[in-house]
Amino acid sequence: MQLRFSAEDEAFRAEVRRWLDERLHGDYRHLRGRGGPGREHEMVEERRAWERVLGEAGWIGLGWPAAAGGKGAPLLRQVIFHEEYARARAPGRLGHIGEYLLAPTIAALGTRAQQEKFLPPIARGEQLWCQGYSEPGAGSDLAGVTTRAELVGHTRRVTGQKIWTSHAHLADWCFVLCRTSASPAAKRHEGLSYLLVPMRQDGITVRPIRQLTGTAEFCEVFFDGARTPEDHVIGAVGQGWKVAMATLSFERGASTLGQQIGFAAELDAIIHAARHNGADRDPQLRQRIADAWIGLRVMRWNALRVLGHGEGGELPREALGSKLSWSTWHRRLGELAMDVLGAEAEIIAAAPYALTPLQETFLFSRADTIYAGSSEIQKNIIAARALGLPRGPT
């Protein structure tokens, strides 16, 4: 075991840090701490511009393979970038869905032509993407999607409805899981395709949905004969399920470690509040704060251990628990924040419904155990894939 970053890695860290600090204490200082879950409505235009700044400096696509036009940076470098990005309180990314979900999918399964068309604008920070998987009738049961894409000449015409689509109101493009051929009910995973659809067109209506935080970060997306060229299918027509699953498997834990820096900042804010209001003298709250700290450490070590397996190949078993761990931990952190603040936890930043950062943590973390595979689904997956238990009736 060698559990420290190398000198070269640390030099890279210093470079990232310097670059971020120069900007976030210079021309872009007003963006520090803006955006991110629960705060996506903040400074949208400025954050769009920030994406281009990142792109110009070559920070987007660090982890994409060199063959697809990326930097092919090793996982540890990606981790370092994520950590420094969070530590600098750089703004919540608008481009993360394109960079971290779609681009690796195209790099792995797209044609050369698709890579040449779609990756460069993502790398330049010019195109924002959203993920069109969930539908009113297909959430946990993703294979239940009914949105259809019919071939008319050389064009796919998309009809149907997506829901809970994060950033759909900001995105230029959407990757849509849809049906391209009717298949018998028993073979629901067949006949699906993974389609890239431009968002700014007549056949698409986007309606933001207000969340319990009071803000609207996800949307309903109605497709009414929306068009996209026939060659905008990733993987073969009918292979959409495999491609959609691949998209979900690119997360190897690099961004998880960056996310933990954000968590640590939230925990710091709670510790600060506890010192300030005397909650730090409450033995029960002291224990819970220390426990949150332990949980965060353990998640970090678990993530590092997963990273140790390197790129490619099957995810190690211990990786399967990551989503369940962090989402449960984060939800509890939100509750802890409220208990530390006591009665004052109720008071929001401003009427009618501007929340404080810790209130955002508290409320937004309720979604953590729902999106990207709910906790119940995570446990089903762990039981089946990590433990090899017989599958339930799903």
Place this chain on the structure above:
Amino acid sequence: MRFGFTEEQDELRRSVRRVLDDAGGVAAARRVMLAGGNHDTATWQRLARDLGLAGLVVPERHGGAGLGWVEVIAVMEELGRALACVPFLSSSVLSTAAILAAGSDDQQQQILPPLARGDVTAALAWLEIGGDPDPATITTTARPAPGGHVLLDGKKRFVIDGASADLLLVVARAPGTTGTDGLGLYEVPGGASGLRRHRLPTMDATRALAEVVLADVRVPETSRLGGDATGWPTIARALERGQVALAAEQVGAAQRCLDLGIEYAQVRHQFGRPIGSFQAIQHSLAELFVMVESARSAAYYAGWAAEHADPDEATETTACAAAFCADACFHVAAETIQVHGGIGFTWEHDAHLYFKRARAGRTVLGSPSFHREQLARRLGLGVDPDETTAPEAV
């Protein structure tokens, strides 16, 4: 022994439910929230006047219905179910209990009849900055002034319905006193000069909390309820009544959440079957059921004890019910969001209203950990020697 309600009590409950259903149930709370109002005034008029809720526990000789705390439990459960925005808890329970406990016969005769008629409302101004329920933290002073007057000076926070009440009952201490010594309860007209109050913007927008600033508010000495004889133990007794009532509200709210969850688990299909057929969901709802029923037993018993048991048992059962019901309600409301998936995270769905009410209920009349601490002391568990409030003997 009969652990249940009488026919009259059940009829009262049904009448309350009818009025609240007529008003649209939770939709009424949403209307109040949207308008930024304090109450659903029309519904309160019907409840207060037609059903006599304003004077439910006021003795008949002061113009009330002369009913007891078991009736209050039944009413509060219904108000919790609908998240009703009415000043029953603040005025008809907390303030009325305080006046009944502390007021001389003359004072009762003077204050209670208009309250019982629903012509005016009162609010109990107790907590201060930070909302610590420990009476030792109260700093608002009542200073003797020439001409048989008292000057009240200090700042109250988290006063339920404090911005709209016609009459405030202010807990203040004699200058130079500490701990529970020298605390008294003062009747202050809403229009008194030197009194400023405003609604606090809160996460739970269905219950109006206010900040009340008293800048040398001059009131006659006779506005001290019960005169010098009445101190903290009397006020604490009134708070206990409020805590029992709040526990019942939480039972009503939790039951409604559970109903929503059970209903949704039957109609929502994923993987070709109702989500209620998955054991994960079944076990979750089964646990919530046990929690709600247990909370109900606790609240009912405490309601009975408030009226019929000796004060010592009443105090103990109140602390049990307050801690248990607040925790249960929070957990049930949180799981309700989880069971609903994405829809549960929206503003449009009612789950968040219950969740936020449950959160607020954890501090508005003392937190579960405060109540557990009271019990721990009664159980003879040691306390920090430099604690200011001495443990009560068991």
